[in-house]
Amino acid sequence: ELIEKPKVLPQVEPKEEVEEEPLEVSIARETINILLEKMHVNAKVKVRLGEEEPGRITPVLIDIEGNDLSFLIGRKAETINAFQFITSLIVGRELGRWVPLQIDVQHYRQRREDELRKLARRIAEQVVGTGRKQVLEPMPPNERRIVHIELRDNPDVETESVGEDPRRKVTILPKQ
Numbered sequence: 001e002l003i004e005k006p007k008v009l010p011q012v013e014p015k016e017e018v019e020e021e022p023l024e025v026s027i028a029r030e031t032i033n034i035l036l037e038k039m040h041v042n043a044k045v046k047v048r049l050g051e052e053e054p055g056r057i058t059p060v061l062i063d064i065e066g067n068d069l070s071f072l073i074g075r076k077a078e079t080i081n082a083f084q085f086i087t088s089l090i091v092g093r094e095l096g097r098w099v100p101l102q103i104d105v106q107h108y109r110q111r112r113e114d115e116l117r118k119l120a121r122r123i124a125e126q127v128v129g130t131g132r133k134q135v136l137e138p139m140p141p142n143e144r145r146i147v148h149i150e151l152r153d154n155p156d157v158e159t160e161s162v163g164e165d166p167r168r169k170v171t172i173l174p175k176q
Helices: 023-038 075-095 108-130 141-151
Strands: 044-049 060-065 101-105 157-162 169-174
Touching: 023 044, 023 060, 023 075, 075 101, 075 108, 101 108, 108 141, 108 157, 108 169, 141 157, 141 169
Parallel strands: 060 101
Antiparallel strands: 044 060, 157 169
């Protein structure tokens, strides 16, 4: 009886495809690396495009990792925000158009977002329990947005921003 050998397909070496990096990513990488070098900061930099959202320009996300880079974050994130602003101006000028950019140092922004979400839920529980509104500390627009988004599906509370920048605050109120 003949046993048929399975056919062996020839191994084809996969073509190594070097994916073209979007221009905004390469310019952002080059800009950040130059700025960090001028500041004598030794750090690893990862640059990538963020998630696409309909009707919004896709942001460039920059992650900076290294030993003790807390000075790049600064008090109340003032330094990281200034660093992000300057980088954004340079990248925008190089491209000839504005590009949203977010710089994160040692996952600070992710940790802050998690803290804000927890704070929003905790304060919402207090508002529901007491029936009285609560006003949070002044926050920059990106942080206020996190609180609004976290509580937008909560059926018991509503949020609003009150005041003028830079002292603008989120108020959490019981739903009427």
